[in-house]
Amino acid sequence: DAGVTQSPTHLIKTRGQQVTLRCSPISGHKSVSWYQQVLGQGPQFIFQYYEKEERGRGNFPDRFSARQFPNYSSELNVNALLLGDSALYLCASSFVGFDKNIQYFGAGTRLSVL
Amino acid sequence: QKEVEQNSGPLSVPEGAIASLNCTYSDRGSQSFFWYRQYSGKSPELIMSIYSNGDKEDGRFTAQLNKASQYVSLLIRDSQPSDSATYLCAVNLMNRDDKIIFGKGTRLHILP
Numbered sequence: 112d113a114g115v116t117q118s119p120t121h122l123i124k125t126r127g128q129q130v131t132l133r134c135s136p137i138s139g140h141k142s143v144s145w146y147q148q149v150l151g152q153g154p155q156f157i158f159q160y161y162e163k164e165e166r167g168r169g170n171f172p173d174r175f176s177a178r179q180f181p182n183y184s185s186e187l188n189v190n191a192l193l194l195g196d197s198a199l200y201l202c203a204s205s206f207v208g209f210d211k212n213i214q215y216f217g218a219g220t221r222l223s224v225l
Numbered sequence: 226q227k228e229v230e231q232n233s234g235p236l237s238v239p240e241g242a243i244a245s246l247n248c249t250y251s252d253r254g255s256q257s258f259f260w261y262r263q264y265s266g267k268s269p270e271l272i273m274s275i276y277s278n279g280d281k282e283d284g285r286f287t288a289q290l291n292k293a294s295q296y297v298s299l300l301i302r303d304s305q306p307s308d309s310a311t312y313l314c315a316v317n318l319m320n321r322d323d324k325i326i327f328g329k330g331t332r333l334h335i336l337p
Contacts, residue, residue, distance in 0.1 A: 153327030
């Protein structure tokens with residue numbers, strides 16, 4: 112079975128631009144979470160979606176938004192990019208209620224903002 | 226007080242020895258605890274999960290949980306150079322949702 116897939120793997124943007132990152136969960140997983148990881152830090156929670164509803168939001172500005180589609184894939188959008196948005200963006204999926212919500216991560220999208 | 230705290234390291238351990246990684250958390254309501262391994266430039270990979278007080282063993286890895294003291298640890302026996310990575314402690318609060326709080330990670334270096 113395919114794991115969590117993310118696209119693209121790398122992105123280079125300039126300040127002020129907008130970016131969309133995509134994630135497909137493991138088959139059967141209905142929950143998708145997004146994390147931002149900057150160098151030397153642990154992943155920071157951005158959003159969690161379950162059954163197409165937002166279930167949790169981390170301490171990120173409104174420039175960050177996300178959605179989940181009927182097939183449980185998800186997109187993360189970031190508007191008005193800042194240099195500080197440069198990071199590895201991780202998507203994780205889980206089967207809520209089973210295996211105590213263990214999250215499985217995709218390979219990530221590395222975003223560089225110039 | 227940070228929610229999940231780890232010593233950032235680096236922790237250097239000779240090959241074949243036991244590596245001991247520690248983590249403390251602030252919220253007593255936390256119910257699920259995870260250790261992830263992350264190689265440089267890669268995404269986190271689940272090593273162990275633990276939910277009850279005590280020890281849980283899986284191969285060379287043992288997770289230990291003490292909810293009264295609010296700490297969780299990971300022991301790696303017979304350390305191998307391939308174990309050199311950053312180990313992330315993660316905590317899920319009260320199983321209400323999937324939000325997981327990560328520590329900053331401990332860099333482990335196994336000396337050949």
